[in-house]
Amino acid sequence: MRRAAVVLLIWGLWLAVLTGVQAVFAPKLIQFAIPAVASAACVLVGLVVWALDIRQGQVDGPRLITDSSVATIALVVGVAVALIGAGFGLWLILIGVGIMALGLGGVVREQRERSRALRREGLR
Amino acid sequence: MNAVAVPARAASRTFASSDHKRIAGAACTVALVFFLASGLLALLMRSQLAADGGVVSQQTYNELFTMHGSTMVYLVIVPVALAVGLYFVPLQVGAAEIAGPRVALAGLWMLLCGGVSMWSGFLTSGGAAAASWWGFDPLSDSIHSPGSGMELWIFGVILATLGQILWAGCILSTALRRRAPGMTLMRMPVFTWTMVVTCVMVVFGFPALLLALGLLWAQRHFGDVLIGGAGAVDYQALFWFYGHPVVYVMFFPFVGMVGEVLATFSSRRFFGYSAFVVALLAFAGLSMTVWAHHMYTFGVLSNKYFALTSTALIVPAGVEYFDFLATLWRGRLRFTTSFLFALGFLVQFLVGGLTGVILASPPLDYGLNMSYFVVAHFHYTIFAGSAFGLFAGIYYWFPKITGAMLRERLGKLHFVLMVIGTNVTFFPMFILGAEGMTRRIARYPASTGWQGLNILETAGSVVIALSVLVFMWNMLVSLRDRREAGDDPWGAQTLEWATSSPPPRHNFHELPPIRSYAPLLDLREAHEEVGV
Known part of the structure; x- marks a missing residue:
């Protein structure tokens, strides 16, 4: 432990x-x-x-290191736009939510790609 | 540990890299841009005070000190303190990667979005936020601070703070759950320990600020949220529960850097390691229970309790100073630029700390509250202390990050100018504050006789600006005309020096055995014994 x-x-x-x-x-x-x-x-x-x-326990197995994640940026920008929209109107909130949805989809896609890569390398 | 890299395109590697080293580098770049912008605001403020109030209007002056303070706290010092941890904690504990790399990347972009939001207030018709870096209600409500500048400030601070909480979670998780085999808790380097306590404070203290700002936003839009005097006190209590620990968040990482630098350049093992760790944990706990000393003059919270905890801080602080001095004792000292900055930290932070003891006493604070004495005190802790600690860390770790050495001669010029500029700028503030000069006033009557010292302070701030230019010139020269650093140019003691400079994507090809908090020193000592 x-x-x-x-x-x-x-x-x-x-x-x-x-x-x-x-x-x-x-x-x-x-x-x-x-x-x-x-x-x-x-x-x-x-x-x-x-x-x-x-x-x-103390599991120290192999890890897959992801190099980059554009989807994460989209997700954060979406959160920021939606948050600022709270002060400026529903239209901006909706734009933010849209960007957030795109980002979230991208993150899910990256995760699936990661799982496939792990299987390819025989690490899972 | 095995590591497999998923390849990425060059563009996304620059803007969307989830490598903790690149994220930390990008965070420092963002912070540097905001630091320069904030420095310009500070020079404008000093010009205003030196020119007897003839440069900007009262409203603009309010915007200047609000955005200067907000930028330095929310966008520069805290992010830089955490970014250094983001870079070095995985390396110091022998991890191949930070825990939650995407979360760390999200933190970077939240900081960026937060900064852009705060500064875009200058583009609005009513100007930027002007209710100081703490945005107290009712000064910051929709009646006294109308317009979107204040709104953008609120959202900007929320975003930047969220990003910092995400970073702290990643660093904490890495230090506690991603350590290499052999790296037990009590073998973690001093800097990593300071980052652990810093991140605990961020994770469990900073949400109070999010709550306070959420309430402030609701108050501005719906009213009747922060009602009357009690509402104002509640806002301040929540704010200062963030606002005092943040001072230690801006201090502990630099204490860790100074500890590493002193041990390395004294060629000695860090003295009193266990006592230092216990003192750090005690210090961090105490620092979460001193926040209402900022509210002594309200007289509604228990001043005696907060005076007790505030004064008790000198015990762990004393243990840390004792450890630092004992590390130097009988060491083989090497007076590099990094070491000089660490010594500067020790001396100047002491001035900030001791004047803090004065302010911890309610009767004395009643007289000095809102005066330039307080401004001098916190600039001696944050600038004369933490900034010097940061520069000690930069000169120490620059070779590891870039693979190139910084020029020592330019570094020493930087140090001398910075010591002169810092003390000429901030020491007279103690005198002015004791004489009754209050903060956040754009013009003072000539009859006060404060003009001379204000001009002196402005001259000091120009010297600081000059020293920053020397530092930037040093970086430029050192990166263009490289003098290769090698893996370990200092004969250091911790794991980050056991890998290449700069480190590879997965940090280590192989790790040395870890038997103490100074594994590389252990190796050298073992080799010397074999040699004998």
Whole structure:
């Protein structure tokens, strides 16, 4: 096991302790809630990573390295346009969603190509 | 580890590469462009203050300091800090690739889209955002900041921050789950550890900013979201939960770089490694619980608690300084440019850190809040500290990234100019701040007598600009007339120096045995023993 989760668990618990110390100082709800949510999220992610480590063990198999991904760029540009569209009107949101859909399709296509390449190389 | 590359066309390799090294390079290029643009804004601001307020209008001045601060934080320093991690963490832990290369690429384009969105505010009829880099409500609501400049700023910051969270996830995942066999947690290099704590802070702290900006946007469009004084306090609480940790995100990676540089150029193993790691984790946790010291004057949150945690920061900081100095002790020091910048970091950051202790005290902060004392404090931490750490890292790793050495003589000229410029620009701000000069004012009455020091500061900023030009000239000369670096020109200690310069696509052809946090030093020591 790689003990990756240890870092997240220790740090999440440390933040929880520091948050808990606030109780002595009669905190406002918001000053208590924000770090409490952050520490809980950190511990939760730590537990998920721990579970993954136990299930997968230290597998260091061959990896396929993808050189580039134009589809990812389309996806991000689509997200950006759609987000900015929230301030400028539905028409821009729709354009953004369209670009996003193209990008998403491209990413799926790249993933399928990757799977085929892995099979070709006898790695899967 | 076996690695099979899927070939790509040249064009997509340039703009859409998912190689972590290329992504990091592109991110630094984007950040450099924004840095130069932001530097121009800073020079305009300094000209305004030196010319007794006669260069730009109050509204334009507001836009200048807002976009200068926003650009430096959201588009330059944080991205560069993470980009260096993106490049070197996989190399330092012996991984063939970053975890989630497409996600890292998405992060780069989010940064770019975010930057374009923020700066396109200058093209709108109402001008760019003018509510400072924190965009506090109600100054940033639709009544006080109408127009699309503020909208574009909000979306730009959201996009850039999303990109940074994606990068942090990739780096964290690589350091924790893609390490080479033998690379245990307690054998990770100092720089990698600083990136781990940085990324933990980004992943679990930065979403607060997304929430704050989402609420701000909703407030601008629907109203009644951030209601009255309580709403303003809630926005600030969320903002500063991001806004203070981000200071450490802009600091920890450079601490790691300085640690690597000091160990290498002292020809010694990094002193007190375990204590350093514990101090880092403690430091990062504490730094997530000090944020409301930015809100002391509100008097609605527990000032005593935040004064306690803010002051407690000196304990882990002290451990780190002790480790740095003990690493130098009895070392065989080599005064390269990189080492000089690391020493500059140690001295100047100390000034920033110690003045931070003053501001951590509520009674003192009540007097100094919103003054130039605060401006001086954070410029001593971020510029005199982190920027010097960054240059230490650049001079150290440039040969690894490009395969060419930077010119040492030009580097030392760069260092001297930068030390002079930095201290002439920022030190007088302590004096002006203590005398009561407040921030974000475009014109000051002549009767204050501050004009002389303001002119001096402006002269200092010109010297800084000159030093940046020397640095860029150095890069240009070094890349055109190359002096080959070889794999390990410094006699360094960590894994990135065990591969070619620049590293191949899959990073390593083979890895040396990893038995400590300084595997190359182990190898050299083993060879020396055999030689004896």
